Every structure is written in structure tokens, then in C-alpha cells.
């Protein structure tokens with residue numbers, strides 16, 4: 413990560429990961445791009461759920477099976493602040509029938525274009541799972557969160573920082 417302000421946190425439980433997302437959300441506003449990285453089951457969707465709760469957006473955040481991007485409308489922001497929508501994207505399914513490792517192919521970029529995320533970004537926080545190497549060009553900077561699983565335990569470690 414190019415950013416010097418990178419920080420790390422241990423997340424022992426799912427609830428901790430969601431709470432971390434709520435804390436990250438306090439800093440977020442329309443136009444912010446958040447890229448969630450980490451292996452299968454790392455907790456990216458759990459983190460997205462926390463961010464959604466922190467933003468106060470509507471609708472349940474789930475792991476989309478067929479839907480690549482879902483818009484959550486703005487709601488009441490806990491602790492006040494300008495209400496903002498959130499678009500939750502699962503880029504894993506972009507590209508060749510969602511094959512892992514397809515990120516970056518021409519088809520991926522066509523499908524990405526079709527999502528019009530740049531338009532969404534004007535009025536929403538856009539949170540992308542599996543977005544690394546695919547969506548960074550959509551904004552001047554992005555918040556990169558890397559989740560790691562500790563072997564044989566539920567503990568996750570998150571490293572995050574703004575990358576420009």
C-alpha cells in the first residue's frame with residue numbers, strides 16, 4: 413500500500429469486524445470509494461454490513477449471488493451527518509462467469525463500465541469486494557482495507573489506509 417498512514421487492527425469476532433466497519437463509516441462521504449480485499453470468507457461482506465450500519469443506509473447487506481451491485485438508499489445517519497447512499501459491489505462475479513483471477517480482463521472492464529459506478533460515486537459511498545486491481549481508476553483515491561484470516565481461528569486482521 414502506498415499510503416503511509418496505514419493502520420492495523422485485530423478483529424476477533426464477526427461483531428468486531430462489523431463494529432470496525434461502523435467506525436470507518438464515520439469518515440465516509442459521497443464520492444468515497446472503499447476497496448475490500450481478502451480471501452474467501454475473510455469478512456468483506458461483514459465489514460460492508462458494518463459500514464452500511466455506520467452510514468445508516470437502508471436494506472440488508474448480503475453476499476450477492478446473482479446481483480453484482482446493490483444500491484442501499486440513504487437513511488438516517490447515526491450520530492448525525494449528511495445522509496448518503498451506499499453501493500455494494502461484489503466484483504468477484506465480474507468477468508468470465510465469475511472465475512477467480514479473471515480480474516483485469518477486457519470483459520471485466522466492459523461489465524464494470526456497464527455498472528456505471530462513476531455515476532454512483534457522485535452521490536454515494538461505493539464499497540467493492542474483490543475490487544483490487546479493477547476499480548481504483550474510478551476515483552482519485554480509495555480506502556483500501558485488507559482482511560487476513562489467522563490460521564485455525566476466527567481472528568481477522570485488517571490493515572487499511574487511503575491510497576492515492
Ligand SMILES: Nc1ncnc2c1ncn2[C@@H]1O[C@H](COP(=O)(O)OP(=O)(O)OP(=O)(O)O)[C@@H](O)[C@H]1O
Nearest residue numbers: 423424425426429452453454455456457458566568
Ligand atoms: N472475526 C471475524 N470477522 C468477520 N467474519 C468472521 C469473523 N469470525 C468469523 N467470521 C465468519 O466468517 C464469515 C465471513 O463471511 P463474509 O461473507 O463476510 O466473508 P467475505 O470475505 O465477504 O467472503 P466472500 O469472499 O465469499 O465474499 C462469516 O460467516 C462470519 O460470521
Ligand SMILES: [Mg+2]
Nearest residue numbers: 456457475541
Ligand atoms: Mg462477500
